[in-house]
Amino acid sequence: MKASRRGLVAALVILLVAIGGTTAWVVGGGRGAGAGPPPRFVDETSASGLAHVYEGDFDYVAGGGVAAFDCNADGRADLYIAGGQGPAELFRNDSAVGGSLRFTPLPGPVTDLAEVNGAYPIDIDGDGNTDLAVLRNGGNRLLRGLGDCRFEDATAAWGLDPGTRHTEAFSATWEVGSGWPTLAFGNYVDPVVYSDATTLDPGKWCEPNELVRPASGGHGFGVPISTPASSC
Secondary structure (H helix, E strand, O other): OEOOOOOHHHHHOOOEEEEOOOOOEOOOOOEOOOOOOOOEEEEOHHHHOOOOOOEOEHHHOOOOOEEEEOOOOOOOOEEEEOOEOOOOEEEEEOOOOOOOOOEEEOOOOOOOOOOEEEEEEEOOOOOOOOEEEEEEEOOOEEEEEEEOOEEEEOOOOOOOOOOOOEEEEEEEEOOOOOOOOEEEEEEOEOHHHHOOOOOOOHHHOEOOEEEEOEOOOOOOEOOOEEEOOOOO
16 A cells, blocks of 8 residues: 655645734624734745655555754744655754745754654753654654754663654653653554454554653653553
8 A cells, every 4th residue: 555645745834924914803703893904825835945755655654744843043943844764854944034935954864864754842851952752663763952953862862762663643741840751652553463464453453552751860761661552
């Protein structure tokens, strides 16, 4: 089963710039008196320099995530975009305020990872720089933000077991008294089980999810806790 998504640059990230005034609304859906004209939008994807493809076979059919965050503290949202079987890419937002959209690719071995389904921006170590939790097929990564849109792979240094599953979902919370977050990874279909024609119960297709709490020493993470898989 092929799930190639060439040209996803338009479908995955639709870059629209609003031109014109704002619109005021009242209960009932009507426009308020004196409101300006409704906003207009222009598709600037191609002109912006944002050229990216997410593609892959069935293993990547549920992916295609984008992390939007400010990695160089200039007040503009930069983008980290999953690539499926191809490489993920980091783009710096060089748009002029109020002007046309402009994105500059920032290639590098730390961020140009293959097998990426999505990513979440989060300040894991509390140093003020945004980090990235990168969800992959067969090995999640934690990328530590160094400022100025630079990253280092901190997966091993922070004690995270990257796993071998197909991760599609992520969430995090800070438990009371902990300076490090508790991480939750949601996993998808086990391709081996799914390909077995004798396994007809969808509830058995999914891989177990994982909960990762901070290490007892207060730095990094402990052993992942597997949780029962639900139907996916």
